[in-house]
Amino acid sequence: MCNTFNSSSISADQVMFLGQSLVQVASLVIFLATTLPPIEKDPLGVFDRPLEDWYDFIVVGAGSAGGIVATRLSEGYDKVLLLEAGGSHIENDLTKIPLLWSALSNSNLDWKYKTIEQKHALFAFKDEVTNWPRGKCLGGTGRINAMGLIRGNPKDFDTWAKEGAVGWSYKDVLPYFKKMESIDFNLPMYSKGNKQTQYHTKGGKVRISYGCKKKPDLRGRDGPLTIVESRMTTLEYFHEQAAQELGYNRIDCNSETQLGFCRIQVNVKKGERCDTASCYLRPALGRPNLQVHLNSYVSKILFDGNVARGVEFSKDGVLYKVYARKEIILSAGVVHSPKILLSSGIGPKHHLNDIRIPVVADLPVGENLQDQMAMHFQIAINMSLATTSQKIADTENILQYLFYREGIYAQIGVDGMIFINLDQNNDAPPDIQLIFLGLAYEKGFLDGFSYKEEVKEELANRTDPNSFVVIVNLLNAKSRGKITLSTTCPSCKPVIDPMYLSDSDDVERFVKGIRFLQKLQETKSWKSIGAKLIRYDTPGHCSEEEYDKDDYWRCMVRHFANQANHQTSSCRMGSYGDVTAVVDPQLRVKGIKRLRVVDASVMRNNPSGNTNAPTMMIAEKAADLIKHSYY
Numbered sequence: 001m002c003n004t005f006n007s008s009s010i011s012a013d014q015v016m017f018l019g020q021s022l023v024q025v026a027s028l029v030i031f032l033a034t035t036l037p038p039i040e041k042d043p044l045g046v047f048d049r050p051l052e053d054w055y056d057f058i059v060v061g062a063g064s065a066g067g068i069v070a071t072r073l074s075e076g077y078d079k080v081l082l083l084e085a086g087g088s089h090i091e092n093d094l095t096k097i098p099l100l101w102s103a104l105s106n107s108n109l110d111w112k113y114k115t116i117e118q119k120h121a122l123f124a125f126k127d128e129v130t131n132w133p134r135g136k137c138l139g140g141t142g143r144i145n146a147m148g149l150i151r152g153n154p155k156d157f158d159t160w161a162k163e164g165a166v167g168w169s170y171k172d173v174l175p176y177f178k179k180m181e182s183i184d185f186n187l188p189m190y191s192k193g194n195k196q197t198q199y200h201t202k203g204g205k206v207r208i209s210y211g212c213k214k215k216p217d218l219r220g221r222d223g224p225l226t227i228v229e230s231r232m233t234t235l236e237y238f239h240e241q242a243a244q245e246l247g248y249n250r251i252d253c254n255s256e257t258q259l260g261f262c263r264i265q266v267n268v269k270k271g272e273r274c275d276t277a278s279c280y281l282r283p284a285l286g287r288p289n290l291q292v293h294l295n296s297y298v299s300k301i302l303f304d305g306n307v308a309r310g311v312e313f314s315k316d317g318v319l320y321k322v323y324a325r326k327e328i329i330l331s332a333g334v335v336h337s338p339k340i341l342l343s344s345g346i347g348p349k350h351h352l353n354d355i356r357i358p359v360v361a362d363l364p365v366g367e368n369l370q371d372q373m374a375m376h377f378q379i380a381i382n383m384s385l386a387t388t389s390q391k392i393a394d395t396e397n398i399l400q401y402l403f404y405r406e407g408i409y410a411q412i413g414v415d416g417m418i419f420i421n422l423d424q425n426n427d428a429p430p431d432i433q434l435i436f437l438g439l440a441y442e443k444g445f446l447d448g449f450s451y452k453e454e455v456k457e458e459l460a461n462r463t464d465p466n467s468f469v470v471i472v473n474l475l476n477a478k479s480r481g482k483i484t485l486s487t488t489c490p491s492c493k494p495v496i497d498p499m500y501l502s503d504s505d506d507v508e509r510f511v512k513g514i515r516f517l518q519k520l521q522e523t524k525s526w527k528s529i530g531a532k533l534i535r536y537d538t539p540g541h542c543s544e545e546e547y548d549k550d551d552y553w554r555c556m557v558r559h560f561a562n563q564a565n566h567q568t569s570s571c572r573m574g575s576y577g578d579v580t581a582v583v584d585p586q587l588r589v590k591g592i593k594r595l596r597v598v599d600a601s602v603m604r605n606n607p608s609g610n611t612n613a614p615t616m617m618i619a620e621k622a623a624d625l626i627k628h629s630y631y
């Protein structure tokens, strides 16, 4: 167990969600941790091996996907170079502590992107823009994320395949989901393979029953990522009961059906984050054929005609060129993979012409950008069950984590979730996910939102330690955005326009999701703790609408719904002839030789759940595809 932590990446004004208390806690953790000896260390000089001109493979970006691709490709004899723009946080840092994940956004481990002003959404946010955190360090966004592991719905992948991404159906991707994980919890009865069916009672309620047909085991037992279940407080019991009253039984959300209530599963090992940096790359760092260079910013790809030969990158103010004998793999994420492609002349011809970049290939790079959207609701209760800032600062809780890696610090703050399909169609993926947080709606929680000052001040008056938070998450949103460049300057940030809620169907489905949340208030279970939804319209932000009419909620959605951190599809995969596709089903950039994109940007469509598990699955499968194309 490593006991050293360094908080250099976190300061008071950067702390999200849990607020000021996290800073105090961080100081205490550091003080105590430095009194205990460190045990784990990386081999000396492991990130400073002399750079060579040629490698077999060059992987750009050591995030959720790149960490896996580089680890897998270096299992044989190929020489692999992994270039990462950020630094190392494998040792000595707070990113290991599950509860502190929300403090990492807007820290110096974050690229700190912002969207441009939104025309259809974010009206309660400063300048109608929102933050887009993305990890800039070994492990990438997987090092700053919430560690929730949700694969998505089997139907999502079948749709990818039906739309031309041949080889990406559920049957095809399941072995890779299993390959990456090692579950470390008891799968309850329902996930032994019994198929769920939903039916409707006369009262309009949905009931779920289980068939008895034995199905193959859907979970992995010996992959690098340890997966455990996480629960924050006893509130989870009340949510599970409430869900059951509405016909949603407890299930494993990573099995064949997602429609039901489930406990959150997280990639955490012995109380610490288990991401691609710590659980894939770290054990591979000693390999002589794997070189990892940090603080190495790749600006463009070097071509010989339509053949990708190498990359140009800067490190410590020096510009380098390195070349690949076999392939270059771009794993720079949903923002930077399109940015590097565009800067290298691969993108929509008209856009490249506008910014005077010579066109290498005319492809829809940066288009088809997708995200989910999330709205946070405060639920008042008549007792103190949620975790408050006071409980977070409690020395006993801190010591419990420091000495045993247990307790609230080993959790991510979630008390279960429900996935629903609004049309009550059991054969379709869910379109709403309700996430129950075991955290009280307090001032520190509000600090995580870039609301307008007057909105924040007003909402601060309504905070209450006797409350908890529910996130209503819109899945499969129809709105599409894009990533473009405003200049050719390599270090300038790209223009991010997600065009949130530009498709009004997203607003309508959101409203239906909120109506479902209201139904929970009517259950005996929620009533037993006095659970009651608190209004959060403020003057000028929907307070003029008649409360609880559909128009009121439409207004609330357009003002208060925020991004959901689950961006995908800016370099979408599809069949070779598909004009919306940037990469083919082998993830090769269309019309270009020796260049693939492997990360969240290639997802055909946004999955019904989180994005890290599908990204890692893509990386596992891509590594196999690459290996098979050479041996």
Ligand SMILES: Cc1cc2nc3c(=O)[nH]c(=O)nc-3n(C[C@H](O)[C@H](O)[C@H](O)COP(=O)(O)OP(=O)(O)OC[C@H]3O[C@@H](n4cnc5c(N)ncnc54)[C@H](O)[C@@H]3O)c2cc1C
Pocket: 060, 061, 062, 063, 064, 065, 066, 083, 084, 085, 086, 105, 132, 133, 134, 135, 136, 137, 138, 139, 140, 141, 142, 144, 145, 146, 147, 148, 149, 150, 296, 297, 298, 299, 331, 332, 333, 334, 336, 337, 340, 565, 566, 567, 599, 600, 601, 610, 611, 612, 613, 615
């Ligand atoms: C706050 C937050 C919470 C989240 N919570 C969850 C969750 O609970 N569950 C879940 O499934 N998903 C979650 N996600 C999303 C998930 O983590 C991402 O979808 C996933 O990590 C994306 O992986 P990736 O490999 O595509 O990109 P990344 O992991 O972002 O990797 C890209 C890497 O490339 C590097 N890079 C970028 N540009 C360059 C360059 N020019 N040169 C060299 N290197 C470069 C970056 O520094 C980074 O390390 C969350 C995201 C955020 C921001």
